[in-house]
Amino acid sequence: MYAITILGAIVIVITDNRNPVKSLAWVIVLLFLPVVGLVFYIFFGQNFKAKHMVSRRIKRKLRKRDYHSIVNIDTLSLSEESKQEIKLCHSLCSMPYYSGNRIKIFTTGREKFDQYLQDLENAREYIHIQYYIFEDDHLGARVKEVLLRCAARGVQIRVLYDDVGCWSVKKRFFKEMQEAGIAVRPFLEISFPQLASRINYRNHRKITVIDGRIGYIGGMNIADRYVEGLKWGTWRDTHLRIEGPAVQGLQLLFAVDWSFECKEVLSAPQFFPLLEDRGNSGIQLAPGGPIGEWSNIAMLFLKAITNAKKSVYIQTPYFLPTDSLSKALQTAALAKVDVRVMIPERSDSQILRYASFSYIAEMLKAGVKVYFYQPGLLHAKTIIIDDELSSVGSTNFDFRSFEHNFEANAFIYDREVNSEMKRIFIEDQQHCRRIILHYWRHRPLLQRVIESLMRLMSPIL
Structure with missing residues (x-):
């Protein structure tokens, strides 16, 4: 049997x-x-692709509230490669291109959460929060206290957290918020009848929308380690604060996930206010996940890499590329595009660390420059292409993020932002050890065997 x-x-x-x-x-x-x-x-191992999060009717209802005018992509002062990327994202995700945004880049948790808590305190109507991890620690308590104060003065608050990501958090932490009138829900809550069909799928997104006017997206969760670091090193991450029309895109992503879990459609005009231009950055939001016909973010990364003319800079905590992405990076490097990959020397997952290491030799052979970040854990998930395209979000460069997790990335079209992202990458590079093929080939035999074994499992890790 x-x-x-x-x-x-x-x-x-x-x-x-x-x-x-x-x-x-x-x-x-x-x-x-x-x-x-x-x-x-x-x-x-079960496939989730055939399922739908919300009906087409609800999606249409939500998108009708996106009042941002449709932009004629062909008239934008962007490269043809960027225009192709924007059109691909629209085909895959049905997400518009939003012009006129202002972006602030955070590279430390302390800097981000100081601003974040201040923005929460200033909320007038509502706060929508979605995180993979919302810990019951010092930072989590600070965020909760602010939310309780906001709720007491009549601010509507909705909090969506991933059930698996918050398994270690005691229920009383969220119950206290619920008792104060805050709507708190776990995403894909694991119960025994649904255990087998849900446990492999995580909502890895990190999104916040405040009054429909301020948005956050990036790689940082709510936990002390994102501010204080780890016992063995610092925590290096990247997160964005967005003002402008693209906040409507973040609101749309949150509204779809909230509707899926709570059957409440956030389509009222207050959730999608008319927004004036606040800056010069063009932004397109790209959701990814196990639901839908295509691997959205993997395909967007693939298109961006194959379109690159000058440079491809990648920061990721785990480097387990699909075969097509691996070949794209090698092809770009062999075509003399400046391809650089930065990963942490030490990881929070030994299995993923060894699996990531198994891809390094083939990258080096093709001319890809590989850097090991040494001060601590590099958790940033960024890609910088040529002179005007950058991507920041929750997506790791690995199979899990591309296939199993619900992810969200901001694709940014702005030369100034691109220049700042490159400056940050080069600054991080000063704290890295560059890997040389000759020395990498002489690593211990046992390590190479372990790497090979972990690589066999990499598509299902």
Whole structure:
């Protein structure tokens, strides 16, 4: 019976017509890890693609509230490559291009949360918060106290957190907010009837919208380590504060997730106020996740890399590229595009660290420059392409973010922002160790074996 079950699972994996590398990884797990492999497949291997978050009717209702005028992409003073990227994002995500935004870049948690708490305090009508992790620690308590004060003076507050990301948080932490009139919901709450179908999917987005006028998006969660760092080093991350029409895009992303969990459609005019231009940055928001026909953010990254003429700079805590992205980076480097990849030397996940290391040799052979960030954990998720395109968000450069997590990235079209992002990258580079192929080849044999084993599992990690 067990053999029949395993064969049945393998048939399902093969006929599902997934990425062949990923399918092969699951076949190996099912064949060579008796019992454990089957349990892993039940919990982590099922395909979520056919499901829908909200109906087309609700999506249309929400998008009608996006009052930002439609921009004729062909008239923008951007490169043809950037225009192609914008059109691709619209085809994949149905998200408009928003011009006239002002962006503030944060690279430390202390700087970001000082501004964040101040913006929360100044809220007048409502606050929408969505985080993968909302810890019950010193920072979490500070954010909660501000929210309680805001709720006491009549501000409507909605908080969406990921159930798996907050498993360690005691229920009384969120219950206190609920008792104060704050609407708090877990995303994809894990219960026993739904355990197998939900546990592998995480809402990894980090979004905040305040009064429909100020928005936040990036890589930082609400937890002390994002401000204080770790015992063994600093925590280096990137987050954005946005003012201008693109805040409507952040509101739309939050509204879709909220509607999915709470069946409340946030389509009232107050949630999508008319916004004046506040700066010069063009922004397009790109949601990614296990639902939908395409791997949105992976395809946007692929297009941006293949379009690059001069440079591709990537910062990511985990580097497990798909085969197409790996080939795109190698192709760009071989074409003499300046391709640089920065990852942390030490990680918060040894499995992902070894799996990431397994891709380095092939990158180096093609001429990709690889840097290990040394002061602590590099958690930033950024890509900088040529002179006018940058991407900042929650998406790691790995299989999980591309396939299993609900993610969100801001694609920014602005030469000044691009220049600032490059300056930050070069500054971080001063705190890195550049990896040289000759020395990398001589790393210990045991490490290379472990890397190879972890790489076999990388499509399903």
